Amino acid sequence: MRAAGPRALIAVPKGAKTLDVHGTWVLPGLIDAHIHLSTAAEARDAVRAGVTSARSGSTNFYQDIAVRELARQVPAQAPRLKAAGVFVTPDLGDTVLADPDLTPLARLRDGARSAEALRRVVEVNLALGADVVKTRVNERAGLPDQDPLTQVYSREQLSEVVAAARRGGKGVLCHSYSEKGCHDAVTAGVLSLEHGAFVGERTLHEMRRRGTYFTPTLTAIAGLAESPDPVLAERGRTYLPVLKRAVVAAHELGVELAAGTDSSGGKVLPVGREVELMREAGLPAALRDPHGHDRRGAAARRGTHRRPARTRVRRADLIVVDGDPLADVSVLKTPVRVVRAGLAVDPAGSPGTTAECRFSLPRPHHRRSAHEAVPEFFRRTVPGAA
Numbered sequence: 001m002r003a004a005g006p007r008a009l010i011a012v013p014k015g016a017k018t019l020d021v022h023g024t025w026v027l028p029g030l031i032d033a034h035i036h037l038s039t040a041a042e043a044r045d046a047v048r049a050g051v052t053s054a055r056s057g058s059t060n061f062y063q064d065i066a067v068r069e070l071a072r073q074v075p076a077q078a079p080r081l082k083a084a085g086v087f088v089t090p091d092l093g094d095t096v097l098a099d100p101d102l103t104p105l106a107r108l109r110d111g112a113r114s115a116e117a118l119r120r121v122v123e124v125n126l127a128l129g130a131d132v133v134k135t136r137v138n139e140r141a142g143l144p145d146q147d148p149l150t151q152v153y154s155r156e157q158l159s160e161v162v163a164a165a166r167r168g169g170k171g172v173l174c175h176s177y178s179e180k181g182c183h184d185a186v187t188a189g190v191l192s193l194e195h196g197a198f199v200g201e202r203t204l205h206e207m208r209r210r211g212t213y214f215t216p217t218l219t220a221i222a223g224l225a226e227s228p229d230p231v232l233a234e235r236g237r238t239y240l241p242v243l244k245r246a247v248v249a250a251h252e253l254g255v256e257l258a259a260g261t262d263s264s265g266g267k268v269l270p271v272g273r274e275v276e277l278m279r280e281a282g283l284p285a286a287l288r289d290p291h292g293h294d295r296r297g298a299a300a301r302r303g304t305h306r307r308p309a310r311t312r313v314r315r316a317d318l319i320v321v322d323g324d325p326l327a328d329v330s331v332l333k334t335p336v337r338v339v340r341a342g343l344a345v346d347p348a349g350s351p352g353t354t355a356e357c358r359f360s361l362p363r364p365h366h367r368r369s370a371h372e373a374v375p376e377f378f379r380r381t382v383p384g385a386a
Contacts, residue, residue, distance in 0.1 A: 029317030034260025272332030
């Protein structure tokens with residue numbers, strides 16, 4: 001991204017490919033703060049859905065670390081990704097085969113529960129290049145034979161995970177559901193709480209005080225309600241309204257929210273659906289941060305810049321939608337064009353090959369630089385994000 005402003009004041013490089021986006025809205029690329037990308041196809045699907053940056057929710061065999069490198073080598077085929085490596089969980093299962101340094105953990109009768117075992121998993125993750133660490137405090141909601149309110153790690157065990165991650169300069173995201181589990185995770189020092197359906201007001205106040213983020217993954221819980229498994233379907237129908245109330249309570253108390261789909265298993269869900277569900281829960285279309293600053297974003301303000309804005313050259317991550325997202329957030333689910341690192345990507349087809357695009361707009365929009373458009377949440381987990 002070299003400049004932004006009224007077309008009459010911008011010098012377009014000779015030979016640059018142009019995209020005519022008259023009548024549409026141009027936004028910074030979307031961020032999915034909780035996604036499981038294990039294949040190249042999933043990575044491509046995420047970009048086509050408008051996700052140009054993402055944070056991994058872990059993979060079984062460090063595939064997300066490879067996806068991160070794919071994004072650096074071929075940007076149009078994968079979002080900028082912060083990798084979490086393997087899940088720090090009591091039962092590692094086949095993940096002990098992900099690296100030879102994990103195989104000794106297969107001898108542990110009770111799984112990865114001791115301080116030494118927890119440190120080992122975190123340290124192997126960091127040695128292999130993980131950017132963040134993913135752990136859990138409760139069982140999973142997506143498995144009918146598990147109870148998501150059952151706690152698997154104590155506050156002390158979570159503190160070991162957090163301390164090991166911090167020694168490597170990394171933060172921890174924590175899978176959670178029960179109020180006690182949420183509170184233990186937050187007071188142990190995690191960076192973000194994932195899912196958190198039954199998080200209570202006491203914990204939300206603590207999150208606000210500590211600056212802990214909340215990634216509710218409403219999309220995943222809504223998906224449970226549509227499951228053919230009756231246990232999962234009932235769980236989804238029960239949890240979704242509770243989680244929506246938690247999202248509204250978090251917003252009202254000033255807790256920072258992040259949108260994540262928890263996509264996995266070959267199906268990438270649009271992060272725009274997560275935004276839509278947040279809106280349905282009762283969040284305003286234009287959020288304000290705890291200091292009262294408007295967060296409407298680049299496309300929400302028109303005509304506020306009369307001169308072109310120039311920054312040092314950055315690779316542009318942008319999406320084009322066919323309506324005002326403040327009036328109808330559902331447009332975020334189906335971007336009509338995606339630009340990833342300056343490369344035009346067809347949401348319905350193959351990535352383009354142009355190295356530079358010029359947007360032709362009907363009238364000037366207020367624009368921030370790509371770096372300014374990245375939420376503080378992502379900057380804290382993605383050093384140098386743009």
